[in-house]
Amino acid sequence: MGGDLATFPTDHIAPAEALQTPPPLVPVPAARTRTPAEEARALVAAGTTGTLATLSQGGEPWASLVAYASLADGTPVIRVSTLAEHGRNLHRDPRASLVVASEAPGDDPLDAGRVTLAGVCSRPAGDRLDEADEAFVAAVPMARHYRDFGDFDTYVLGVQRVRWVGGYGRMDSADAGAYHAAAPDPTVASADRAVRHLNEDHADALLLMAQHLGGFTDATAASCRRCDRYGLDLWVQTPRGGAPSRIGFAEPIDAPDGLRAAAVEVTRRARSAAGIEGGGHA
């Protein structure tokens, strides 16, 4: 305890980065990914439950589950009771952070995407309070039953720091300005379903993508781990071992129902690169 913290590196390096994965056999240009700020916004938009860290009476850190909503600019809204420890804590000291996590794509819980938003909570008033309360009830329907309970306060978290971890080897910080300015990903609500559909019904198309768009010409199988408005994250099996492969869409998706057309397009492109006639259905 209490060693020289100045000697620590200033950023995190995932241990699994040291677990080498084989590169593509044919070089391919890097496909566009979401920025860390966009990743953070997507995680916050996709969830309604997070863990709040507040300060207990003696300044100790207190972790507790909360439901949350988010405003159009990604600002989190919570409703907490002064009968609960986190509510009393915020009343005393408004500093807080909120972590929101998604499900891990595989069995490893630390490969889950998550984001910590750290800042200071405040109680909005007037139109801002109405906006916050409406967002909260929309995100957490049960809240309509206690929206008028006197012991509940609505808080917005004024975000000061954003730390995104997308799983092993995918992590970065973002400042509050970038976080609020980032465009929401319209595919957030449909992404998990699309990933399941691709894996259940279109493993052949995923393999063609890995072989002919991802440069893994020796791929023997491929599955989809994540998708977003810019493309697909595949996990590719090769005789050299498993490896990640990012497959970009032709254009960023701008509509909530855009994933299907984008998957059809990228499948057609993979079939064309493979010299297979006609487009695939995805």
Place this chain on the structure above:
Amino acid sequence: MGGDLATFPTDHIAPAEALQTPPPLVPVPAARTRTPAEEARALVAAGTTGTLATLSQGGEPWASLVAYASLADGTPVIRVSTLAEHGRNLHRDPRASLVVASEAPGDDPLDAGRVTLAGVCSRPAGDRLDEADEAFVAAVPMARHYRDFGDFDTYVLGVQRVRWVGGYGRMDSADAGAYHAAAPDPTVASADRAVRHLNEDHADALLLMAQHLGGFTDATAASCRRCDRYGLDLWVQTPRGGAPSRIGFAEPIDAPDGLRAAAVEVTRRARSAAGIEGGGHA
């Protein structure tokens, strides 16, 4: 901010307690439930992922996802890197809390069971370090890839306070002594599967339990929300509204595979009380 905290009640009352549910029409004795300490131990034993709250450089609370294991007495073990903010935080100030949550039985995320363990982290040495590292690698298999990385420290959380919330209207605190002394529930690993099985294949048996053991003689349907070594938590539909009903087993379950026999016994008892010949299979 900063009002008179002394006026706050010292314990939490769930808002949904004010949402009245109809009582049984026939009085029934209260069935045994797990103690808050046993609930806390069960939640910790069932998971491998939680959210840690630590203190950042300026004393601000920092929430972050962690994988954890637990020792035989329920003490949590974490392995964190000094390259990550939470690792640097613990190095500077070992005060921490860990929240572990289960899935909510329905659509409402705040009906999930969760527990906050608050205390002080320390780095074990000697046999205790070996025990902690072995528990961690057993709980988090990926950790074997980075168990020898120099930037990772193993910590145990010395529990000082335990706050359990089992969902709406189910919550209590436990002291550290009761937490460590509580008997683990051997059914933790099989409970979710048993609940699914009861709901999918034995809705008729659940309805008989609600009607003839739970005192809801007007029940029209029943589903199982949770189970543990002492009994089943049902949600009962009646013309008077939905209501919870606790159905106790004849004896506490002492073995990991004991749920099936206990469900068969309680089904037989419900059929017998209903005047139906023969025992049911559950």
